[in-house]
Amino acid sequence: MNLDAKIPGGPLEEKWDRHKKDLRLVSPANKRKFDVIIVGSGLAGASAAASLAELGYNVSCFCFQDSPRRAHSIAAQGGINAAKNYQNDGDSSWRLFHDTIKGGDFRAREGNVYRLAQVSANIIDQCVAQGVPFAREYGGLLANRSFGGAQVSRTFYARGQTGQQLLIGAYQALERQIGKGTVTMYSRHEMLELVVVNGRARGIVARDLVTGEMQSFAAHTVVLGTGGYGNAFYLSTNAKGCNVTAAYRAYKKGAGFANPCFTQIHPTCIPVAGDFQSKLTLMSESLRNDGRVWVPKEPGDTRKPADIPEAERDYYLERKYPSYGNLAPRDIASRAAKEACDAGLGVGPGGRGVFLDFSTAIKRLGEDTIRERYGNLFEMYERITDENPYQTPMRIYPAVHYTMGGLWVDYNLMSNLPGLHVIGEANFSDHGANRLGASALMQGLADGYFILPYTIGDYLAGAKLEPVDTTHQAFRDAEAEANARLGKLLSIDGTRSVDSFHKELGHILWEKCGMARDRAGLQDALARIPALRAEFWENVKVPGSAETLNQSLEKAGRVADFLEFGELMCSDALIREESCGGHFRTEYQTEDGEAMRDDERFTHAAVWEYQGEGKAPVRHIEPLTFEFVKLATRSYK
Amino acid sequence: MNLTLKVWRQPGPKAAGKFVQYTTTADEHMSFLEMLDVVNEELLTKGDEPIAFDHDCREGICGSCALMINGAPHGPRKATTTCQLHMRTFKDGDTIVIEPWRASAFPVLRDLVVDRSALDRIIAVGGFIAAPTGSAQDGNAIPIPKEDSDLAMDAASCIGCGACVAACPNASAMLFTAAKVSHLGRLPQGQPERDRRVLAMVQQMDDEGFGGCTNYGECQEACPKGISVENIARMNRDWVRATLSDRGESAVAAGTG
Amino acid sequence: MNRIIALWQTAVGKKVAMAVTGLALVLFLISHMISNVLVFENPQHLDDYGAWLRSFGPLLWVARLGLLAAVSIHIAAAWQLTRMARAARPADYNRHELRVSSYAARTMRWGGVLLLAFIVFHIFHLTLGTLHPDFVEGAVSRNLKSGLAVKPVAAFYALAMIFLGLHLGHGIWSVFQTLGLNHPAWNASRKVIAVTLAVLVAGGLLSIPVAALLGLL
Ligand SMILES: Cc1cc2nc3c(=O)[nH]c(=O)nc-3n(C[C@H](O)[C@H](O)[C@H](O)COP(=O)(O)OP(=O)(O)OC[C@H]3O[C@@H](n4cnc5c(N)ncnc54)[C@H](O)[C@@H]3O)c2cc1C
Ligand code: HEM
Numbered sequence A: 001m002n003l004d005a006k007i008p009g010g011p012l013e014e015k016w017d018r019h020k021k022d023l024r025l026v027s028p029a030n031k032r033k034f035d036v037i038i039v040g041s042g043l044a045g046a047s048a049a050a051s052l053a054e055l056g057y058n059v060s061c062f063c064f065q066d067s068p069r070r071a072h073s074i075a076a077q078g079g080i081n082a083a084k085n086y087q088n089d090g091d092s093s094w095r096l097f098h099d100t101i102k103g104g105d106f107r108a109r110e111g112n113v114y115r116l117a118q119v120s121a122n123i124i125d126q127c128v129a130q131g132v133p134f135a136r137e138y139g140g141l142l143a144n145r146s147f148g149g150a151q152v153s154r155t156f157y158a159r160g161q162t163g164q165q166l167l168i169g170a171y172q173a174l175e176r177q178i179g180k181g182t183v184t185m186y187s188r189h190e191m192l193e194l195v196v197v198n199g200r201a202r203g204i205v206a207r208d209l210v211t212g213e214m215q216s217f218a219a220h221t222v223v224l225g226t227g228g229y230g231n232a233f234y235l236s237t238n239a240k241g242c243n244v245t246a247a248y249r250a251y252k253k254g255a256g257f258a259n260p261c262f263t264q265i266h267p268t269c270i271p272v273a274g275d276f277q278s279k280l281t282l283m284s285e286s287l288r289n290d291g292r293v294w295v296p297k298e299p300g301d302t303r304k305p306a307d308i309p310e311a312e313r314d315y316y317l318e319r320k321y322p323s324y325g326n327l328a329p330r331d332i333a334s335r336a337a338k339e340a341c342d343a344g345l346g347v348g349p350g351g352r353g354v355f356l357d358f359s360t361a362i363k364r365l366g367e368d369t370i371r372e373r374y375g376n377l378f379e380m381y382e383r384i385t386d387e388n389p390y391q392t393p394m395r396i397y398p399a400v401h402y403t404m405g406g407l408w409v410d411y412n413l414m415s416n417l418p419g420l421h422v423i424g425e426a427n428f429s430d431h432g433a434n435r436l437g438a439s440a441l442m443q444g445l446a447d448g449y450f451i452l453p454y455t456i457g458d459y460l461a462g463a464k465l466e467p468v469d470t471t472h473q474a475f476r477d478a479e480a481e482a483n484a485r486l487g488k489l490l491s492i493d494g495t496r497s498v499d500s501f502h503k504e505l506g507h508i509l510w511e512k513c514g515m516a517r518d519r520a521g522l523q524d525a526l527a528r529i530p531a532l533r534a535e536f537w538e539n540v541k542v543p544g545s546a547e548t549l550n551q552s553l554e555k556a557g558r559v560a561d562f563l564e565f566g567e568l569m570c571s572d573a574l575i576r577e578e579s580c581g582g583h584f585r586t587e588y589q590t591e592d593g594e595a596m597r598d599d600e601r602f603t604h605a606a607v608w609e610y611q612g613e614g615k616a617p618v619r620h621i622e623p624l625t626f627e628f629v630k631l632a633t634r635s636y637k
Numbered sequence B: 001m002n003l004t005l006k007v008w009r010q011p012g013p014k015a016a017g018k019f020v021q022y023t024t025t026a027d028e029h030m031s032f033l034e035m036l037d038v039v040n041e042e043l044l045t046k047g048d049e050p051i052a053f054d055h056d057c058r059e060g061i062c063g064s065c066a067l068m069i070n071g072a073p074h075g076p077r078k079a080t081t082t083c084q085l086h087m088r089t090f091k092d093g094d095t096i097v098i099e100p101w102r103a104s105a106f107p108v109l110r111d112l113v114v115d116r117s118a119l120d121r122i123i124a125v126g127g128f129i130a131a132p133t134g135s136a137q138d139g140n141a142i143p144i145p146k147e148d149s150d151l152a153m154d155a156a157s158c159i160g161c162g163a164c165v166a167a168c169p170n171a172s173a174m175l176f177t178a179a180k181v182s183h184l185g186r187l188p189q190g191q192p193e194r195d196r197r198v199l200a201m202v203q204q205m206d207d208e209g210f211g212g213c214t215n216y217g218e219c220q221e222a223c224p225k226g227i228s229v230e231n232i233a234r235m236n237r238d239w240v241r242a243t244l245s246d247r248g249e250s251a252v253a254a255g256t257g
Numbered sequence C: 001m002n003r004i005i006a007l008w009q010t011a012v013g014k015k016v017a018m019a020v021t022g023l024a025l026v027l028f029l030i031s032h033m034i035s036n037v038l039v040f041e042n043p044q045h046l047d048d049y050g051a052w053l054r055s056f057g058p059l060l061w062v063a064r065l066g067l068l069a070a071v072s073i074h075i076a077a078a079w080q081l082t083r084m085a086r087a088a089r090p091a092d093y094n095r096h097e098l099r100v101s102s103y104a105a106r107t108m109r110w111g112g113v114l115l116l117a118f119i120v121f122h123i124f125h126l127t128l129g130t131l132h133p134d135f136v137e138g139a140v141s142r143n144l145k146s147g148l149a150v151k152p153v154a155a156f157y158a159l160a161m162i163f164l165g166l167h168l169g170h171g172i173w174s175v176f177q178t179l180g181l182n183h184p185a186w187n188a189s190r191k192v193i194a195v196t197l198a199v200l201v202a203g204g205l206l207s208i209p210v211a212a213l214l215g216l217l
């Protein structure tokens, strides 16, 4: 497998500029002749589709929702980072780069991350020009807030709906191109196969989710911006439709899958209320600025929180991390909550929850101030739990939130499979083993607005691409394959629902490959997942037909892929015998329970190559070199 | 709690539909969609096809979920999407009528799923600021009064769910369209295309087959994001101004041509 | 010309036309109400007023044609918008709760039809006299009194005026919305203005048939 990252040489600050100079260009008249397929209309996909269409390429864009505006990016709350240094607090591309590399626990590429920091400022300009209503000060200038993992204030936001506003900006730019006829939008279409002709990605097979028709689409290059795979865990903060299917189909066609075990668990989500729970809701991290996390000191304490005296409470984050206290980073706060609950100290139904208590802050600042800061979040909490957080502490618990792993790409955002570009959360490139808050939005838009439009031209100008259309045998084969799969799913006619399999898989992954992992657990998971998968293919019940809108069938296809992919996650987690970022192996920790990296053995990205049905995939590595920063241990004590 | 559901079932876009009655037991902590999940699991074990409904984020932001619940879009709770509605709003023994959004511009695709792409097309004709990638000046080059920015944000918080259309006795898309016209029209960046935008979007609303506005105000009541009908007044004003302005002639020609 | 056509081409444009014509009719009705209630003070005033109007000769016809045009445009737009609205929701809900719209808003259409019927009748009754049992050209207040002495006619007048009140109560507020006359500083007063005007105009006119029914005219 060719894992040449193609990082340009030279000083860090000059790499991208130099590279841009070297990139080949497609002349304006020729751009029209190139067809580009973009799967995904999230921040990454929509921004890429709009930008490429503007340049003159002939773009087709796909999403499975009924409108591109509903991509999961819409749900991001907190904000987007950019090294603008509007606050004059010493921010710079370098500092953003450094924070991101360190936040990722030194498992990301220096070159990529520096470029990300460089273009971050352009993103804000672009979004403002599109009419994104970022928060402003009375003087009319842009406002910033601080976010975890940084000592400067560089996060731009639009109330608690930053993702929504950024996506609407990109969506509007996309709709403008659709209106002009330069982008053909295929909503309610799900990509089910990647089509490879002569070693290059040349198209996709997608199912029209309304008519059920299987359709082929040919192009000169394919871009995947299909988001993350957090839903492998069944319960996560991701939207219900988020899936690994597109990425996994590409993997099965030869694209390398990098670091599948790097998943992020967010510490502040509303806990599970019952077996019927279908998804988890994030409560912004910002709450930890004023909320204090605690559990009762005695297991099984069923008193009302207000009746538990101070002396019988354990403010465990403040106790363990005196200098960061309740603001300890995501992975650390999450693990601490799990430990408390594992010790039987958890609160609420099922004992999987800890208190996030605002009473001290309300006493100090008054209820009005708290309402002003978090009013909308408190309302959301109350709507869901029917508890009033002004009067009784919130209950929170960690939940799966983001996936750092993804398809391997080089500096040009192209996978090892020529012609396949991967952008946004779907690729693995910039966040290493842990993503800092407010930087996924930044990465998605950087990829779509400012990086891919350059690098895709280089590929198209350089590759000698023979004409291929959908009559090509490869398309026939891919369609047949996809149809056969659906036919199989429909014909099993067993007794268990798709959801029941998904829940069981999620449970295994959460327990064994979640916040804390160990050898025995992962091995157990690796034994149980194939068994579950075998049962799925014998006993799943998918009603209806493939010729209509059939949501059970859609789900079944996605869960079938998760059932394979879950195994890949566990294999990756098993082999990575170190703790770094979101990947915490209990065998590799310091005496006081902190993550212990093994830089000797694991300063690399693990890239998995598919070998065929029933064969174990092969693990390759892309070594990571750190020329510009020094490897160091993260400490938040 | 025990519930009786009357649900609209329709196998496909052209097929005839009818109400089917189901009974189920729900937990008060369930969300409305989780209640339907359970009904669907039950249907599945009986060998029936589950009820199709749109949903994705399940946290009130993507605008996918869209159910008419007991005659109210998104159900009885104010400023709450279907996915955020919890069963504690109902009580034991209730009968709940669940229907799809009804509008000729929103054809039913299956059961409770409708096609809302008409709203996308309204955006496509003008609901944007043309700012080609790379052409932007510094984000702080034009200061925008916080008040304007906040008002733009209020309007921009529309999630495109279409509840306004569903609620309106005329099936009018005025609130949705007006929200976008106000969002962009409030900002300095939105001024150059302001006339053209409103003319084109208003025209597109008609072309899609939405009704006009009789100022009923039901849309605002149903809107999960509390978008105000003041935006409708603003859009009307913009439209009149654009139609009568100097630029009107060419803009009208462009808008209707 | 384009823009005049455009004014009519969209639903929003038709509404603007309705608002403008509706407003013209409101202005007419204000003066009509004032002149008519004069009958209480002294019947002669109403007659003088009628004579004064007639003294304008051709100009009066211009005004009449203007009114006719306003009513026609108003009705044509109402008709088309109603059809658009019906077409926009061909299949109705099994259950649809109207939660905030007033009775007045919901009766704009049927109330309008009633008003149309009233206006037609009214012209044949008090202007042309065709439907009047005892019409004397030029004797305005006498015609009014004798015309409304027929109880069913007076009752119809009264009913129509109640609907006029409803129509204006929603209609005038609606004009503010349709023409975009809104501002946070006085948005709250728009409803007050609308209701006050509606009560004054419709109430003033209503007092005449009511007086007739009570035998006070
Ligand atoms: C609750 C929440 C809050 C967050 N808050 C923040 C934050 O404050 N700051 C931050 O930086 N990040 C945040 N994130 C992370 C961030 O939102 C995401 O990582 C990012 O938006 C992903 O964008 P994307 O374009 O890569 O993918 P997505 O937005 O997930 O889009 C994926 C697209 O691919 C399409 N697609 C997927 N599969 C297929 C298929 N098989 N066929 C066809 N189409 C397909 C979908 O339809 C969709 O259009 C948050 C995430 C969550 C869950
Ligand atoms: C109780 C209510 C009303 C009374 C008592 C009333 C009375 C009269 C009278 C007495 C006349 C004859 C005036 C004349 O010939 O000089 C008249 C004329 C007229 N009225 Fe009314 N009216 C009433 C309501 C209305 C309403 C609601 C309308 C609707 C718009 C209306 C429209 C007209 C018109 C158009 C004329 C003809 C004016 C002209 O051209 O000479 N009236 N009305």
Ligand code: HEM
Residues within 6 Å of the ligand: B212, B213, B214, B215, C015, C018, C019, C021, C022, C023, C025, C026, C029, C074, C075, C078, C081, C108, C109, C111, C112, C113, C115, C116, C164, C167, C168, C170, C171, C172, C174, C175, C176, C178, C179
């Ligand atoms: C007596 C004279 C009348 C007056 C003063 C009058 C006034 C008004 C006004 C001010 C409006 C509000 C317009 C807006 O929403 O901006 C209105 C709306 C309306 N009028 Fe009239 N009107 C009159 C007669 C009629 C008649 C005769 C009809 C029907 C046959 C009618 C039907 C309607 C309808 C249906 C509306 C609502 C239209 C909509 O909002 O879509 N009106 N009227």
Ligand code: SF4
Residues within 6 Å of the ligand: B157, B158, B159, B160, B161, B162, B163, B164, B165, B175, B176, B179, B219, B222, B223, B224, B225, B226, B227
């Ligand atoms: S205006 Fe409100 S109801 Fe209408 S689409 Fe937007 S959010 Fe939904």
Ligand code: F3S
Residues within 6 Å of the ligand: B167, B168, B169, B170, B171, B172, B173, B174, B175, B212, B213, B214, B215, B216, B217, B218, B219, B220, B229, B232
């Ligand atoms: S309900 Fe309908 S009539 Fe107008 S005010 Fe809202 S669009």
Ligand code: FES
Residues within 6 Å of the ligand: B054, B055, B056, B057, B058, B059, B060, B061, B062, B063, B064, B065, B081, B082, B083, B084
């Ligand atoms: S499912 Fe996204 S808003 Fe309800």
